[in-house]
Amino acid sequence: MKRLLILFFGLFLNFGAQAQGNLWTGVWSSDKGELSITQAGGYIYGVHDQWVFFGKVYPGGRRAAGTFVNSAQKSAGRFDIMINGDNLSFSGFLAPGEDFRVLTKDNAISWDGNKTQKELLTFSDKNGNSLVMSEQGMINGRQDNGRVFYGKAKTTQFDFLTADLELARLDPTGKRADPPVKGELILFSDPFNPANVKMAVTGVGSIARWQAAREAEAKRIEAQNKAEASKPMPKASSNMYRMKMTYNDVTLTKARVGRNQRGDLSISTLIQGPKPREEQISYVRDNRTRGKSNFVWFGWMGNNFGTTWPEGQKRNIGKFVIWNIPFSTAEIQSSTMKITTSMRFSWGPNLLAADMWGDRSNNLAEIIKFLSGQTQAGDYPNASGGRKRLPNSDETFWLETVGGKRYVRGEGEMYDDKDHVRFRYTYTLELID
Structure with missing residues (x-):
């Protein structure tokens, strides 16, 4: 899965360049595992090999606080981290529970990380949708309407990727403002034109309908080729x-x-x-x-x-x-x-x-x-x-x-x-x- 995900992004996606003044975007090593983070619209969106996190970036761009979600374990919590003076490391805290509170060493555990030179797996389209993905297939992104989506890759082939998702809206503190709803992600490209990448975040059942349409088109082309092959040259x-x-x-x-x-x-x-x-x-x-x-x-x-x-x-x-x-x-x-x-x-x-x-x-x-x-x-x-x-x-x-x-x-x-x-x-x- 790791190799396929890396190569899928290498084949068909646009790698997001780190913007000037954006300290958060990149791949980080941390004492809780590797993190991939991208910043968009005043929020950060990140993925771990088992969970995702999203939060508000405070004025000055050095502090970020919000929510982390482990869908598999049905658990969630809060984090509050800050870029250190070297601009290459962060320090802060995380704790269980989504309710906003000030995190300290007395009610939370420390969380520290360092920026690496690894390339970030990230993509944004012309409609304002964006996502970041870990090498293990965890996905976290933002729709053009401001709603976040997160989940794990389900199917990865050389020309498309699908994922099961949860979708939610964030309040100003980076907390999920409403209960998450189920959804699906379809990310696909024309193999002859790698720039023609499209992303759709849709309701449950869309992947099955899309794959059925692909199979029907493949059968139509196969039948057409057989008919052409029977004609004399x-x-x-x-x-x-x-x-x-x-x-x-x-x-x-x-x-x-x-x-x-x-x-x-x-x-x-x-x-x-x-x-x-x-x-x-x-x-x-x-x-x-x-x-x-x-x-x-x-x-x-x-x-x-x-x-x-x-x-x-x-x-x-x-x-x-x-x-x-x-x-x-x-x-x-x-x-x-x-x-x-x-x-x-x-x-x-x-x-x-x-x-x-x-x-x-x-x-x-x-x-x-x-x-x-x-x-x-x-x-x-x-x-x-x-x-x-x-x-x-x-x-x-x-x-x-x-x-x-x-x-x-x-x-x-x-x-x-x-x-x-x-x-x-x-x-x-x-x-x-």
């Missing part, structure tokens, strides 16, 4: 190129620490150009799935976000896609169409760089010109290692003729902006009948 003609792209292999060339890296790799390709032309392209993937699309996603190379990649070990992929491109070379060239390889690698627990993308676009017209015999390898300038440069292309290629058939073999490299991790990948392009 169009034949290649002077105005129809059938281009096959095979992903050959991938190799980890650099790990962050040591000679191994844990994480999962995703691969996708698309043909980019004017939208009216894109809409006329269709594909068949691995001789199974067909569709009307310029975008093909091949899924994840990994298992539960924990695959180990040894440095230098080549891993065969062997997956392919065939595009039906109903345009002449001149039409492709005038439209400046490109074929783009996109790779994504996700890992944890280093959330500063838990997700990286690499996009490489290449000139589709020049690729097809060579594959169809309209140009020769000698028409292009040399690059290193016997490769050739194609105009307006990010990568370099081996342009080969074997047994009378032509191939464009590409090699690319993907790395994150901090150069923590690097991958090298190879693929082959060819025309087929």
